[in-house]
Amino acid sequence: MPIKSAVFDAYGTLFDVTAAAREAAGEPGQEALADTWQGLAATWRAKQLEYSWLRAIRGDHTDFWTVTQDALDYALEAHGLGDPALRERLAQLYWQLSAYPEVPAMLERLKARGLNTAILSNGSPGMLEGAVQSAGLDALLDAVLSVESVGIFKPAAPVYDLVNERFGGTKDEVLFVSSNGWDVSSAARYGFRTLWVNRAGLPVDRMPGTPDTIHSDLTTLEEVL
Structure with a gap:
């Protein structure tokens, strides 16, 4: 798919x-x-x-x-x-953390391809809004999904459910991207296609669910599309 x-x-x-x-x-x-x-x-x-x-x-x-x-x-x-x-x-x-340098251009390219773009985060809605606005990413994201709507932190499955509740479709139509090995492992086990942004060059976690792709940053994300 x-x-x-x-x-x-x-x-x-x-x-x-x-x-x-x-x-x-x-x-x-x-x-x-x-x-x-x-x-x-x-x-x-x-x-x-x-x-x-x-x-x-x-x-x-x-x-x-x-x-x-x-x-x-x-x-x-x-x-x-x-x-x-x-x-x-x-x-x-x-509340105003800097985005990594490659992020705005990467999101722009995804939007140009017609993809839905979203954040799925443990962050509270106010924190996420502050970071998104500070980084100027508002227009590049279709949704900012927070665990506060389900009342439990990742890697609980109800958090990942929020994606298809918002966009519809199937799990294998979702590319989930995280720099956290445990998050990618959990999302892969859940059924998403996954990309691990391994900025620190760490080993893959010894857990059920392994990343489909590993990149050192987000510059070349479109290669997996």
């Missing part, structure tokens, strides 16, 4: 999750962060994912912004950064 919809994870796939820490580290008065921003960003992201998985397993759902702030508080304490003003600045910047 031909691919009719290209659906993207948001954080780490379209938007650079390290951008908030990196940008804050370059601002005046942030010398302490400048020495540790990479470690902080890594801890923040790891805890953000961990907390979402644990909440999904425990049936203890909350919105992703709460998860993101809890992960930030953990990361700041872990790296010895207790400045409330820094915490506020990092939280603010997370």
Whole structure:
């Protein structure tokens, strides 16, 4: 079946999750962060994912912004950064994360081919709206789908159900794209065709469901079409 919809994870796939820490580290008065921003960003992201998985397993759902702030508080304490003003600045910047450089042109090419384009994300609607608008991607996306409509985080199957509920068709008409190996594995097992954006050059996860295609970024995505 031909691919009719290209659906993207948001954080780490379209938007650079390290951008908030990196940008804050370059601002005046942030010398302490400048020495540790990479470690902080890594801890923040790891805890953000961990907390979402644990909440999904425990049936203890909350919105992703709460998860993101809890992960930030953990990361700041872990790296010895207790400045409330820094915490506020990092939280603010997370609502306007930079898109990866190749993203706008890639989405434009998909739209020119007549494909449906969408985000499917753990992010809360407000967070996603802020990131999409900040990156200027509004006109390039047909839908922004959030887990908040089903009340559980990925990789729960009801999240992936949202795609065909929105666009119709069959699972094998969907190309699901994510930079998260666990997300691609889950989407592949669900029945989507998948592309793993393996920006970090990591091994494939040893889990049921393997990516159909692996690229290092989104520049050459159309090759799979």
